[in-house]
Amino acid sequence: MYQVVKGDESEIATILDRLEKRPVFLFCVGNTLTAEVPGITVAGANPELIKYTPPADVELLYYGKCKVIPFPPATPDGKPTPALITYTALRLTKVPFFVVDSGLMDKPDVPVIEVHAVTGKNIAEEDAMSVENAKKAFEKAVELGKQVSRASDVVVVGESIPAGTTTAGAVLKALGLECKVSSSMPENPVDIKMKVIEKAVSRLSGDETPLEVVAKVGDPVILTVAGIACGSEKPVIFAGGTQMVAVANVAERLGSVEGLIATTKYVAEDENADLTQSPLPVIAVDPMLGKSSKAGLRAYAEGFVKEGVGAGAATLLAYMRGISPDEFLKEVERDYERIIESK
Amino acid sequence: MYQVVKGDESEIATILDRLEKRPVFLFCVGNTLTAEVPGITVAGANPELIKYTPPADVELLYYGKCKVIPFPPATPDGKPTPALITYTALRLTKVPFFVVDSGLMDKPDVPVIEVHAVTGKNIAEEDAMSVENAKKAFEKAVELGKQVSRASDVVVVGESIPAGTTTAGAVLKALGLECKVSSSMPENPVDIKMKVIEKAVSRLSGDETPLEVVAKVGDPVILTVAGIACGSEKPVIFAGGTQMVAVANVAERLGSVEGLIATTKYVAEDENADLTQSPLPVIAVDPMLGKSSKAGLRAYAEGFVKEGVGAGAATLLAYMRGISPDEFLKEVERDYERIIESK
Numbered sequence: 001m002y003q004v005v006k007g008d009e010s011e012i013a014t015i016l017d018r019l020e021k022r023p024v025f026l027f028c029v030g031n032t033l034t035a036e037v038p039g040i041t042v043a044g045a046n047p048e049l050i051k052y053t054p055p056a057d058v059e060l061l062y063y064g065k066c067k068v069i070p071f072p073p074a075t076p077d078g079k080p081t082p083a084l085i086t087y088t089a090l091r092l093t094k095v096p097f098f099v100v101d102s103g104l105m106d107k108p109d110v111p112v113i114e115v116h117a118v119t120g121k122n123i124a125e126e127d128a129m130s131v132e133n134a135k136k137a138f139e140k141a142v143e144l145g146k147q148v149s150r151a152s153d154v155v156v157v158g159e160s161i162p163a164g165t166t167t168a169g170a171v172l173k174a175l176g177l178e179c180k181v182s183s184s185m186p187e188n189p190v191d192i193k194m195k196v197i198e199k200a201v202s203r204l205s206g207d208e209t210p211l212e213v214v215a216k217v218g219d220p221v222i223l224t225v226a227g228i229a230c231g232s233e234k235p236v237i238f239a240g241g242t243q244m245v246a247v248a249n250v251a252e253r254l255g256s257v258e259g260l261i262a263t264t265k266y267v268a269e270d271e272n273a274d275l276t277q278s279p280l281p282v283i284a285v286d287p288m289l290g291k292s293s294k295a296g297l298r299a300y301a302e303g304f305v306k307e308g309v310g311a312g313a314a315t316l317l318a319y320m321r322g323i324s325p326d327e328f329l330k331e332v333e334r335d336y337e338r339i340i341e342s343k
Numbered sequence: 344m345y346q347v348v349k350g351d352e353s354e355i356a357t358i359l360d361r362l363e364k365r366p367v368f369l370f371c372v373g374n375t376l377t378a379e380v381p382g383i384t385v386a387g388a389n390p391e392l393i394k395y396t397p398p399a400d401v402e403l404l405y406y407g408k409c410k411v412i413p414f415p416p417a418t419p420d421g422k423p424t425p426a427l428i429t430y431t432a433l434r435l436t437k438v439p440f441f442v443v444d445s446g447l448m449d450k451p452d453v454p455v456i457e458v459h460a461v462t463g464k465n466i467a468e469e470d471a472m473s474v475e476n477a478k479k480a481f482e483k484a485v486e487l488g489k490q491v492s493r494a495s496d497v498v499v500v501g502e503s504i505p506a507g508t509t510t511a512g513a514v515l516k517a518l519g520l521e522c523k524v525s526s527s528m529p530e531n532p533v534d535i536k537m538k539v540i541e542k543a544v545s546r547l548s549g550d551e552t553p554l555e556v557v558a559k560v561g562d563p564v565i566l567t568v569a570g571i572a573c574g575s576e577k578p579v580i581f582a583g584g585t586q587m588v589a590v591a592n593v594a595e596r597l598g599s600v601e602g603l604i605a606t607t608k609y610v611a612e613d614e615n616a617d618l619t620q621s622p623l624p625v626i627a628v629d630p631m632l633g634k635s636s637k638a639g640l641r642a643y644a645e646g647f648v649k650e651g652v653g654a655g656a657a658t659l660l661a662y663m664r665g666i667s668p669d670e671f672l673k674e675v676e677r678d679y680e681r682i683i684e685s686k
Contacts, residue, residue: 022365024494062486096493098456111487112457113441114450143405144454150439151367151494 001319005268007260007281015235015260016283018154019320024096025156025239025310026148026228027061029054030103032120032128032219035163039192042075042184043162043308049073054160055108057083057309058099061090064339067109072339075184079304080296080340082311085287086158087339088332089314093321100144100228102161103129103220115140115227120219123170123200127216134215134223138254141227149232156262156317157228158239158310161221166193168246170200170217172277175210175249182242182273186303190272210253222247230255238280239310241267245278252279262313266306287315287332288325294336344662348611350603350624358578358603359626361497362663367439368499368582368653369491369571370404372397373446375463375471375562378506382535385418385527386505386651392416397503398451400426400652401442404433407682410452415682418527422647423639423683425654428630429501430682431675432657436664443487443571445504446472446563458483458570463562466513466543470559477558477566481597484570492575499605499660500571501582501653504564509536511589513543513560515620518553518592525585525616529646533615553596565590573598581623582656584610584649588621595622605656609649630658630675631668637679 004012035041035050044050053073056066060083066072073081090097099110103117117137120128149155161167165181173179181193200217208216214223222243229236229251236251236259238244244261251257260281267273268284275282290301300306318328347355378384378393387393396416399409403426409415416424433440442453446460460480463471492498504510508524516522524536543560551559557566565586572579572594579594579602581587587604594600603624610616611627618625633644643649661671 022494094493096490098490101457107457109459109483111483111490114444114455114457116452140452140454147439147441147454150437151365 002283002285002316003265003268005275005282005284006278012260012281012283015154016320018235019317021153023154023156023317024148024152025158026098026100027058027158027160027309028100028102028221028224029058029160030117030119030220031105032161032163032167033122034120034124034166034196036122037124037192037196039189040166040196041162043073045074045076050162051105053162055104055106057081057160058110059108060084061087061097062110068106075304078296079299080336082305082308084335084339085311085332086309086314088335089318092323092331093317095317100224102224113144115144115224117220117224120167123167123217124196128218129215129220131212131215134211137220138211138223138227141224142231145228145231146233149234152234154235154237155228155232156237156239156310156313157225158313159221159225159243160309161219164219164221164243166196167217167219168222168243169193170197171213171222171246171250173197173201174204174213174217177249177277178274180272180274182267182270182306184305188272210250214250222250226251226254229257229259235259237262237313239313241307242273245275248278248280262316264307264312266300270306285312285316287311288329292329292333294333296340297332297336345626345628345659346608346611348618348625348627349621355603355624355626358497359663361578362660364496366497366499366660367491367495368501369441369443370401370501370503370652371443371445371564371567372401372503373460373462373563374448375504375506375510376465377463377467377509377539379465380467380535380539382532383509383539384505386416388417388419393505394448396424396505398447398449400424400503401453402451403427404430404440405453411449418647421639422642423679425648425651427678427682428654428675429652429657431678432661435666435674436660438660443567445567456487458487458567460563460567463510466510466560467539471561472558472563474555474558477554480563481554481566481570484567485574488571488574489576492577495577497578497580498571498575499580499582499653499656500568501656502564502568502586503652504562507562507564507586509539510560510562511565511586512536513540514556514565514589514593516540516544517547517556517560520592520620521617523615523617525610525613525649527648531615553593557593565593569594569597572600572602578602580605580656582653585616588618591621591623605659607650607655609643613649628655628659630654631672635672635676637676639683640675640679
């Protein structure tokens, strides 16, 4: 059902068993103006649309369609958002989920939990947010994590933030870890990202606390997810790739965290993604999109998009609830036809 | 543990058993400018402070102290907010709770779920909100109710909105029901309230849908709680007095609702509160405050404050979790000393 990338198999199995009980999914969605650096992200059909991707993603989860933009988020060449896969899994399993405003520029037309996170500034130019803002939002996220964990057996947290792999890379580098950055593109614009990361990290003195690191070179999604994880009284499944590696490192330094990272095998197989930098176990799930009859889904197996909006963990949830990989792929394709092809 | 005011005992017991499993509490807090009518409410130490009562109430639930104002909400003569009782129950039971912004004028410093509810206007002068606003917030509340119910066995919804008994009275009257209005004061300003209600209802044609009634003469808390109840896939405990009678009537007309109203015996014994207008079962819980050594708490048994912020249902929760009435009273008194007397 999944591959172990890192960690102890029985420890991992114990945490994942909780997906069969009462999981709650949270989606931390936000923006960083770092996404406005030309060429840094394809999480949007064109540069003007990029900022709408996070709210549109969560509208898709709620309604199977988007409202802030008239069609689902996609790359410029039409690869659809991974929210589609998560939508299918949540639709089939009816697992509860909530959206957390982690610094959105534009609000979605769904219920949203506010923790006073602010949109991240462009880390190439200036600090993402003030340390004071970061503290305020972090504390609120801790409270939220506590409450959500009391209503569940495991808290699964996914994300949507264009250019989030770049801010994650900067946080990893600032924490003294090796910094590789995955991407929604097979031709990963590593040079552009690395330049931004270098510029951001060069502003640091090296004496920053982990929270200050996030405030200066991170983004509000990393901040919020880390806060939720620190507040949770139950294990946390960090649902994502390299971004969650950064989050897990931050959370580990700010509190005591039990959990693991769950991502797709497309990230795990990406040579630009170094999941072993995670302080927590890591697993990879195969959504079998390489076998799809739909070119837009097969593209995931060819290195496009790869992960996001908790797609890997959502796929695992579906598998653990007794939906076979073949069945699940069929259901994803059905939603693809209804949501993407009919647009 | 409770008295049955209305309804079938075994049906009630079946719903309440769920409090022993996994309840989730929601607090729908908001404002109506109807509270600015002189003399209509004492939910605040003075008229300028009234609008801060709802955010301060939920800050008290989270932190055991307030932030938007430097001290806990109280009546002008110092009777403390019922949020104190709810705080004690949640502290002891560790049951998860969330705050829903149901039209707040001022935001609390806690995580808050937004459903796009707007502050209610003064119903003596104009419609509380546009029908379009009401529909938008109602739909979002329905979605929220669905998700929360999937994370719980029973959804308990409390409220805080100064002058809420007046808007509730107007909704009851507009729906063709008998309209009595309870109050936080033993000298209930019935004349002032009735004048406002008359003026509000006189604007109606009589052809309004239930949602239009709430938009025109109700408030955003009634709207939001009704939406949550309609979206819930589990039974709902409406945690309050006459306001919840109005909500239950609205919810019943807008959807199919299973549940009951749980309030304090202080409301049930109030001759100005007609709980039998509820379409759902009603129970009354005794927090034993008449036995308290603290004058501020004994006042509840003398007709002051009486209920609010889900205090009755929270007391029942504590009892059902094995805390005896005497123990619970002691814990409430301990919190009273720390939170109220030390201020």
